[in-house]
Amino acid sequence: MTEQPIREALDAAGRVPSDADLETLSRQLNRPVRDVVEIGARCVCGNPLVATTAPRLSSGIPFPTTYYLAHPVITAAVSRLEAAGLMNEMNERLGENSALAAEYVAAHESYLANRAAIGERSGTGAVPEIDGVSAGGMPTRVKCLHVLVGHSLAAGEGVNPLGDEALAAISEWWTKDKCYCVGAWDTESEAPSRDRSRHVKTQEMQDPAQKRAQRAAKRAQREAAERAAGDDA
Numbered sequence: 001m002t003e004q005p006i007r008e009a010l011d012a013a014g015r016v017p018s019d020a021d022l023e024t025l026s027r028q029l030n031r032p033v034r035d036v037v038e039i040g041a042r043c044v045c046g047n048p049l050v051a052t053t054a055p056r057l058s059s060g061i062p063f064p065t066t067y068y069l070a071h072p073v074i075t076a077a078v079s080r081l082e083a084a085g086l087m088n089e090m091n092e093r094l095g096e097n098s099a100l101a102a103e104y105v106a107a108h109e110s111y112l113a114n115r116a117a118i119g120e121r122s123g124t125g126a127v128p129e130i131d132g133v134s135a136g137g138m139p140t141r142v143k144c145l146h147v148l149v150g151h152s153l154a155a156g157e158g159v160n161p162l163g164d165e166a167l168a169a170i171s172e173w174w175t176k177d178k179c180y181c182v183g184a185w186d187t188e189s190e191a192p193s194r195d196r197s198r199h200v201k202t203q204e205m206q207d208p209a210q211k212r213a214q215r216a217a218k219r220a221q222r223e224a225a226e227r228a229a230g231d232d233a
């Protein structure tokens with residue numbers, strides 16, 4: 001793996017989450033945020049766009065998805081792209097265009113470099129369980145455009161080609177030079193203080209260790225079936 005430089009859109013001061021930022025994130029996501037250690041990107045008005053989560057949660061669970069797209073206007077716009085089938089089209093292009101595929105691999109490595117730096121800064125340290133595992137389908141597939149757009153916003157332009165492309169494709173609804181915050185989330189009622197979205201799985205919230213275990217179980221089942229078929233022959 002080639003060593004990638006750390007690419008971050010915000011400077012150290014800009015990344016520090018204030019109490020007001022955390023409350024805004026809770027309102028944007030309509031659930032209390034946990035384990036958010038930094039702000040990955042901000043609106044021109046200063047509000048958070050992307051929540052940065054430590055690579056290991058305080059519960060001890062490894063957490064590969066570092067950048068969580070939080071701004072409702074952007075998440076809704078990206079969902080429209082997903083619904084329109086942009087991911088299928090991108091996956092096809094990744095299969096045909098080796099230059100794009102190579103840039104996407106570099107984006108994956110850049111993501112891992114950023115995450116390692118965030119782990120160091122936040123005191124999480126190395127998380128060997130998720131070594132080489134990024135998010136959103138990287139390095140070979142596109143499985144979640146929200147993840148790629150979150151990465152593009154947090155890393156800045158020119159790092160994730162498909163995240164950049166998705167950002168360009170939502171310019172009808174959101175552009176980084178304007179504030180779209182007014183009315184985008186509830187600022188009146190009390191901030192969410194209880195997790196009401198426990199059962200809503202979004203942006204790869206599932207524990208990768210659990211996924212690995214599921215895959216291993218399936219593989220064992222398949223191998224057992226193959227052995228049984230072999231015995232019959």
Ligand SMILES: [Zn+2]
Nearest residue numbers: 043045179181
């Ligand atoms: Zn704003």
